[in-house]
Amino acid sequence: AQTVTQSQPEMSVQEAETVTLSCTYDTSESDYYLFWYKQPPSRQMILVIRQEAYKQQNATENRFSVNFQKAAKSFSLKISDSQLGDAAMYFCAWGRGQKLVFGQGTRLTINP
Amino acid sequence: GAGVSQSPSNKVTEKGKDVELRCDPISGHTALYWYRQSLGQGLEFLIYFQGNSAPDKSGLPSDRFSAERTGGSVSTLTIQRTQQEDSAVYLCASSLSTPRQYFGPGTRLTVT
Numbered sequence: 001a002q003t004v005t006q007s008q009p010e011m012s013v014q015e016a017e018t019v020t021l022s023c024t025y026d027t028s029e030s031d032y033y034l035f036w037y038k039q040p041p042s043r044q045m046i047l048v049i050r051q052e053a054y055k056q057q058n059a060t061e062n063r064f065s066v067n068f069q070k071a072a073k074s075f076s077l078k079i080s081d082s083q084l085g086d087a088a089m090y091f092c093a094w095g096r097g098q099k100l101v102f103g104q105g106t107r108l109t110i111n112p
Numbered sequence: 113g114a115g116v117s118q119s120p121s122n123k124v125t126e127k128g129k130d131v132e133l134r135c136d137p138i139s140g141h142t143a144l145y146w147y148r149q150s151l152g153q154g155l156e157f158l159i160y161f162q163g164n165s166a167p168d169k170s171g172l173p174s175d176r177f178s179a180e181r182t183g184g185s186v187s188t189l190t191i192q193r194t195q196q197e198d199s200a201v202y203l204c205a206s207s208l209s210t211p212r213q214y215f216g217p218g219t220r221l222t223v224t
Contacts, residue, residue: 033211037215047212096211097211098207100145102155
Protein backbone atom coordinates (compact mmCIF):
# COMPACT_ATOMS: atom_id res chain seq x y z
CA ALA A 1 0.00 0.00 0.00
CA GLN A 2 1.10 3.51 -0.71
CA THR A 3 2.07 5.76 2.18
CA VAL A 4 2.83 9.47 2.34
CA THR A 5 4.89 10.96 5.16
CA GLN A 6 5.19 14.60 6.14
CA SER A 7 7.79 14.73 8.88
CA GLN A 8 7.22 18.37 9.87
CA PRO A 9 3.98 18.79 11.85
CA GLU A 10 4.60 22.55 12.09
CA MET A 11 6.75 25.10 10.31
CA SER A 12 7.08 28.85 10.57
CA VAL A 13 8.67 31.46 8.36
CA GLN A 14 9.09 35.21 8.30
CA GLU A 15 7.02 37.09 5.79
CA ALA A 16 8.87 37.49 2.46
CA GLU A 17 11.25 34.63 3.27
CA THR A 18 11.42 31.19 1.67
CA VAL A 19 10.27 27.97 3.28
CA THR A 20 10.44 24.33 2.21
CA LEU A 21 7.95 21.67 3.29
CA SER A 22 9.05 18.04 3.11
CA CYS A 23 7.18 15.02 1.82
CA THR A 24 8.28 11.45 1.18
CA TYR A 25 6.21 8.60 -0.16
CA ASP A 26 6.44 4.90 -0.67
CA THR A 27 5.16 3.18 -3.79
CA SER A 28 6.08 0.40 -6.18
CA GLU A 29 4.29 2.11 -9.05
CA SER A 30 6.24 3.96 -11.74
CA ASP A 31 3.42 6.11 -13.09
CA TYR A 32 1.57 8.36 -10.67
CA TYR A 33 0.85 11.95 -9.69
CA LEU A 34 1.90 13.98 -6.70
CA PHE A 35 0.02 16.95 -5.29
CA TRP A 36 0.30 19.66 -2.69
CA TYR A 37 -3.00 20.90 -1.30
CA LYS A 38 -3.49 23.89 0.99
CA GLN A 39 -6.20 24.00 3.64
CA PRO A 40 -6.76 27.43 5.22
CA PRO A 41 -9.00 27.88 8.27
CA SER A 42 -11.99 28.00 5.92
CA ARG A 43 -11.49 24.21 5.51
CA GLN A 44 -11.54 24.42 1.71
CA MET A 45 -8.83 22.20 0.23
CA ILE A 46 -7.12 24.12 -2.56
CA LEU A 47 -4.74 22.56 -5.07
CA VAL A 48 -1.39 24.35 -4.95
CA ILE A 49 0.67 22.38 -7.43
CA ARG A 50 0.87 18.97 -9.07
CA GLN A 51 3.58 16.85 -10.64
CA GLU A 52 3.35 13.93 -13.04
CA ALA A 53 5.92 11.28 -12.16
CA TYR A 54 6.97 10.75 -15.76
CA LYS A 55 8.05 14.39 -16.05
CA GLN A 56 11.60 15.11 -14.93
CA GLN A 57 11.08 18.87 -14.88
CA ASN A 58 9.96 20.22 -11.53
CA ALA A 59 6.55 21.89 -11.55
CA THR A 60 6.25 25.58 -10.71
CA GLU A 61 3.26 27.82 -10.07
CA ASN A 62 4.22 31.43 -9.43
CA ARG A 63 5.81 31.50 -5.95
CA PHE A 64 5.37 27.75 -5.47
CA SER A 65 7.76 25.15 -6.80
CA VAL A 66 8.58 21.54 -6.08
CA ASN A 67 11.74 19.49 -5.84
CA PHE A 68 10.74 16.08 -7.17
CA GLN A 69 13.31 13.35 -6.60
CA LYS A 70 11.74 10.18 -8.02
CA ALA A 71 14.50 7.77 -7.03
CA ALA A 72 14.48 9.10 -3.48
CA LYS A 73 10.66 9.22 -3.45
CA SER A 74 10.76 12.78 -2.23
CA PHE A 75 8.47 15.67 -3.18
CA SER A 76 9.17 18.90 -1.31
CA LEU A 77 7.32 22.19 -1.73
CA LYS A 78 9.16 25.50 -1.77
CA ILE A 79 7.26 28.71 -1.11
CA SER A 80 9.14 31.84 -2.07
CA ASP A 81 8.39 35.36 -0.84
CA SER A 82 6.01 34.00 1.82
CA GLN A 83 2.84 36.00 2.34
CA LEU A 84 0.43 36.14 5.27
CA GLY A 85 -2.18 34.46 3.09
CA ASP A 86 0.03 31.38 2.76
CA ALA A 87 -0.68 30.45 6.38
CA ALA A 88 -2.53 27.14 6.28
CA MET A 89 -2.24 23.37 6.63
CA TYR A 90 -0.40 21.87 3.68
CA PHE A 91 -1.05 18.30 2.61
CA CYS A 92 1.08 16.23 0.29
CA ALA A 93 -0.80 13.56 -1.68
CA TRP A 94 0.08 10.65 -3.95
CA GLY A 95 -2.35 9.63 -6.69
CA ARG A 96 -2.82 6.94 -9.30
CA GLY A 97 -6.00 6.19 -11.21
CA GLN A 98 -8.50 8.21 -9.25
CA LYS A 99 -7.45 7.57 -5.68
CA LEU A 100 -5.36 9.81 -3.48
CA VAL A 101 -3.33 9.00 -0.39
CA PHE A 102 -2.66 11.98 1.88
CA GLY A 103 0.08 12.78 4.34
CA GLN A 104 -0.72 14.01 7.84
CA GLY A 105 -0.12 17.63 6.97
CA THR A 106 2.21 20.48 7.95
CA ARG A 107 0.86 23.57 9.65
CA LEU A 108 2.59 26.64 8.21
CA THR A 109 2.68 29.88 10.19
CA ILE A 110 3.78 33.15 8.62
CA ASN A 111 5.35 35.65 11.03
CA PRO A 112 4.88 39.31 10.04
CA GLY B 113 -22.53 24.91 -10.18
CA ALA B 114 -19.03 26.25 -9.96
CA GLY B 115 -17.69 23.82 -7.40
CA VAL B 116 -18.45 21.02 -4.98
CA SER B 117 -21.05 21.98 -2.42
CA GLN B 118 -21.81 20.34 0.91
CA SER B 119 -24.61 20.76 3.40
CA PRO B 120 -25.01 21.48 6.15
CA SER B 121 -21.91 23.50 6.88
CA ASN B 122 -22.13 22.61 10.55
CA LYS B 123 -24.16 19.98 12.34
CA VAL B 124 -24.53 19.45 16.07
CA THR B 125 -26.26 16.26 17.12
CA GLU B 126 -26.82 14.26 20.26
CA LYS B 127 -25.08 10.95 20.80
CA GLY B 128 -27.18 8.11 19.44
CA LYS B 129 -28.97 10.16 16.77
CA ASP B 130 -28.63 9.53 13.03
CA VAL B 131 -27.24 12.22 10.72
CA GLU B 132 -27.17 12.73 6.97
CA LEU B 133 -24.52 14.78 5.21
CA ARG B 134 -25.00 15.85 1.62
CA CYS B 135 -22.54 16.40 -1.22
CA ASP B 136 -23.29 17.89 -4.62
CA PRO B 137 -20.32 17.31 -6.94
CA ILE B 138 -19.20 19.31 -9.93
CA SER B 139 -21.54 18.60 -12.83
CA GLY B 140 -20.17 15.86 -15.08
CA HIS B 141 -17.64 14.52 -12.60
CA THR B 142 -17.91 10.75 -12.52
CA ALA B 143 -15.98 10.10 -9.33
CA LEU B 144 -17.03 11.16 -5.84
CA TYR B 145 -15.15 10.67 -2.57
CA TRP B 146 -15.87 11.08 1.12
CA TYR B 147 -13.11 11.74 3.65
CA ARG B 148 -13.08 12.29 7.39
CA GLN B 149 -10.72 14.78 8.99
CA SER B 150 -10.42 14.68 12.76
CA LEU B 151 -9.15 17.77 14.55
CA GLY B 152 -5.64 18.62 13.42
CA GLN B 153 -5.30 15.40 11.46
CA GLY B 154 -4.95 14.37 7.84
CA LEU B 155 -7.67 13.08 5.57
CA GLU B 156 -9.00 9.59 6.19
CA PHE B 157 -10.56 7.98 3.12
CA LEU B 158 -14.07 6.68 3.71
CA ILE B 159 -15.74 5.73 0.42
CA TYR B 160 -15.39 6.24 -3.34
CA PHE B 161 -17.99 6.15 -6.11
CA GLN B 162 -17.03 5.81 -9.77
CA GLY B 163 -19.81 6.05 -12.32
CA ASN B 164 -22.17 3.09 -12.09
CA SER B 165 -19.60 0.76 -10.56
CA ALA B 166 -19.95 -0.68 -7.10
CA PRO B 167 -18.52 1.80 -4.57
CA ASP B 168 -15.22 1.21 -2.81
CA LYS B 169 -16.29 1.10 0.83
CA SER B 170 -12.95 -0.03 2.18
CA GLY B 171 -12.48 3.05 4.35
CA LEU B 172 -15.77 3.02 6.23
CA PRO B 173 -14.87 2.63 9.93
CA SER B 174 -17.96 0.70 11.00
CA ASP B 175 -21.33 -0.52 9.79
CA ARG B 176 -22.87 2.62 11.27
CA PHE B 177 -21.50 4.48 8.26
CA SER B 178 -23.10 4.21 4.83
CA ALA B 179 -23.30 6.30 1.69
CA GLU B 180 -25.40 6.51 -1.42
CA ARG B 181 -25.00 8.28 -4.70
CA THR B 182 -28.22 8.79 -6.56
CA GLY B 183 -28.35 9.22 -10.32
CA GLY B 184 -24.59 9.47 -10.49
CA SER B 185 -24.68 12.91 -8.92
CA VAL B 186 -25.63 13.90 -5.37
CA SER B 187 -24.31 11.75 -2.54
CA THR B 188 -25.48 11.33 1.04
CA LEU B 189 -23.27 10.04 3.85
CA THR B 190 -25.32 8.62 6.72
CA ILE B 191 -24.00 7.97 10.20
CA GLN B 192 -26.33 5.97 12.42
CA ARG B 193 -26.29 6.02 16.21
CA THR B 194 -23.62 8.71 16.29
CA GLN B 195 -20.81 8.50 18.84
CA GLN B 196 -18.59 11.27 20.17
CA GLU B 197 -15.63 9.88 18.24
CA ASP B 198 -17.56 10.59 15.03
CA SER B 199 -17.02 14.31 15.64
CA ALA B 200 -14.92 15.55 12.73
CA VAL B 201 -15.02 17.47 9.48
CA TYR B 202 -16.42 15.40 6.64
CA LEU B 203 -15.05 16.40 3.26
CA CYS B 204 -16.44 15.47 -0.12
CA ALA B 205 -14.50 15.65 -3.38
CA SER B 206 -15.19 14.92 -7.02
CA SER B 207 -13.03 14.29 -10.06
CA LEU B 208 -13.29 13.52 -13.74
CA SER B 209 -10.48 11.64 -15.38
CA THR B 210 -7.33 12.30 -13.37
CA PRO B 211 -6.41 11.85 -9.72
CA ARG B 212 -6.90 15.59 -9.18
CA GLN B 213 -9.80 16.00 -6.80
CA TYR B 214 -11.92 19.08 -6.26
CA PHE B 215 -13.03 19.49 -2.69
CA GLY B 216 -16.10 20.92 -1.05
CA PRO B 217 -15.98 23.13 2.05
CA GLY B 218 -16.81 20.25 4.35
CA THR B 219 -19.36 19.62 7.07
CA ARG B 220 -18.24 19.99 10.67
CA LEU B 221 -20.05 17.38 12.75
CA THR B 222 -20.15 17.73 16.51
CA VAL B 223 -21.64 14.92 18.58
CA THR B 224 -22.55 15.97 22.11
